Amino acid sequence: MLMTQAPAAPKAARRQHDREIVALAVPAFGALVAEPLFLMADSAIVGHLGTAQLAGLGIASALLTTAVSVFVFLAYATTAAVARRVGAGDLQAAIRQGMDGIWLALLLGAGVIALALPTAPALVDLFGASEAATPYAVTYLRISILGIPAMLVVLAATGVLRGLQDTKTPLYVAVGGFVANGALNVLLVYGAGLGIAGSAWGTVLAQWGMAAVYLYVVVRGARRHGASLRPDAAGIRACAQAGVPLLARTLALRAIALIATAVAARLGDAEVAAHQIVLSLWNLLSFALDAIAIAGQAIIARYLGADDPQGARNVCRRMIQWGFVSGAALGLLVVAARPVFVPLFSGDAAVQDTALPALMVIALAQPICGIVYVLDGVLMGAGDGPYLAWAMLATLAVFAPAALLVPTLGGGLTALWAAMTLMMTVRALTLWLRSRSGRWVVTGATR
Known part of the structure; x- marks a missing residue:
């Protein structure tokens, strides 16, 4: 009897692992694919304004993508730190750890704005933009920089939710953000006649909307489990070091x-x-x-x-x-x-x-x-x-x-x-x- 039951345990464990992997990976894939759609939507809308506008968008987007991707550790490090606390059964500490990551994201975002706003023309020049595309690139970049703190908060908050074994909420937020981004772009670019600046403002508003939803979810969890929302210098420093x-x-x-x-x-x-x-x-x-x-x-x-x-x-x-x-x-x-x-x-x-x-x-x-x-x-x-x-x-x-x-x-x-x-x-x-x-x-x- 024992001999016939022995192989069943590993098989049952594999099935459990498979269910966990699928439950987390499928929504995560949807959220990952939804994020690049922001740029695709912007490109499709701005492309109808003219070649110079689209070229300016391409240059500014390359700089913005680099700025955000450099800080992707906000999601990775936060995921690991929060999930460890979850495994230890301490949800209060898990969310507290996540809040440290979010505060770090806000600080880094403010630093990027302070550095990039005055240097936007120089950054665009580094890419060898044409005279026609340069003003559009600078305009789009200077406005879109204001959304960087929101995107960094999104990264950190995504890490919090992933650590809590929740990849569905990031999927819903990403899809909602994509829809809002497209609608705002059309409204501001064509309806309000703001051109490429309207596209940038539409994206910034969608990004801050996503950040607000994430903050609502995390803050609600923090209050439910009695976790402090105040910035903790030691915790923020630990997140940065990690x-x-x-x-x-x-x-x-x-x-x-x-x-x-x-x-x-x-x-x-x-x-x-x-x-x-x-x-x-x-x-x-x-x-x-x-x-x-x-x-x-x-x-x-x-x-x-x-x-x-x-x-x-x-x-x-x-x-x-x-x-x-x-x-x-x-x-x-x-x-x-x-x-x-x-x-x-x-x-x-x-x-x-x-x-x-x-x-x-x-x-x-x-x-x-x-x-x-x-x-x-x-x-x-x-x-x-x-x-x-x-x-x-x-x-x-x-x-x-x-x-x-x-x-x-x-x-x-x-x-x-x-x-x-x-x-x-x-x-x-x-x-x-x-x-x-x-x-x-x-x-x-x-x-």
């Missing part, structure tokens, strides 16, 4: 993306155009895999906070399986959709011929990417930020020379994306070695 390694990791990732684009630009116009097509698909696939990683952050941190190291290891193994299978499925989808996908972006035969083999490379890389994203999420959930930072810097050190040699050694865009695959392989190796070592398994309400 975020430094993740900031270094993010900057290294941004450097990799910039190097890849710079190399593609040196290869020729057809190559850089094809690179943008391939990169857009790469980013879309990343959203799907990152949703699983987000689930991993929340679940792993909860198990470690509950002093259940074996449970954390079991979830880690299951997450790796999810990552590999999801990556393989996405790779097959890329192969199947490849002939249809590229013509959607360009009718130029040279661009299509350049993009198609590069897409095959990223299709083959997806199983590796799936493992990388999952293990990245696991180690973030464990609060293993310093290792993630050093591992990413080591990856950058391998990728940079490999990518920069592409124009000299040949191989074109396909070789460049082979270098990107090498980068992901190095990341997979460093993360797998860390997961195997078990040094990330540190239990308790705090790391």
Whole structure:
């Protein structure tokens, strides 16, 4: 009897892990996909104003996206810290930890405004904007900067809710924000006749609306559990210190993306155009895999906070399986959709011929990417930020020379994306070695 029942427990545990992963990952994916729709809606509306306006929007959006993505650690670090407290059964401390992250977001947002408002023209000039596009870029940038604190609050509050094992609320807020953004843009750009400034104001209002909803949800939870809402200097400082390694990791990732684009630009116009097509698909696939990683952050941190190291290891193994299978499925989808996908972006035969083999490379890389994203999420959930930072810097050190040699050694865009695959392989190796070592398994309400 015992022999027949023994295998059932692991199977039941796997099913429980699967349910948890799906429950968190599916809404997280929806929220991740909804966020880029802000820019798509703005581009579609502003594009009808003229080419110069759209070019100005593109330059300003690149700067704004960079400013927000640099501080993505507000979501990652807060998720892990809050989930640990949840696992330890201390919801009051969990929400208090989340409030520290939100206060840090407001401080950082104020700093960005103070720095970027007076330097907006200089920042636009760095991108080599044309005389026609420059005034539109400066206008959009100066107005949209006022929404940066709201977006940073959204990041931190999203981390709070993910740590509380809630990814549905961020999905609802993201969808609501997208709808409000589109409606406000149309009303202010065309109805009020404000042009590109109307688009910027519409986005800022939608962003602050999202931040207000998040703050309402978090404040309500804080009052329910008796958590203080006042800023705590020690707690804010601890959040900032926890975020430094993740900031270094993010900057290294941004450097990799910039190097890849710079190399593609040196290869020729057809190559850089094809690179943008391939990169857009790469980013879309990343959203799907990152949703699983987000689930991993929340679940792993909860198990470690509950002093259940074996449970954390079991979830880690299951997450790796999810990552590999999801990556393989996405790779097959890329192969199947490849002939249809590229013509959607360009009718130029040279661009299509350049993009198609590069897409095959990223299709083959997806199983590796799936493992990388999952293990990245696991180690973030464990609060293993310093290792993630050093591992990413080591990856950058391998990728940079490999990518920069592409124009000299040949191989074109396909070789460049082979270098990107090498980068992901190095990341997979460093993360797998860390997961195997078990040094990330540190239990308790705090790391």
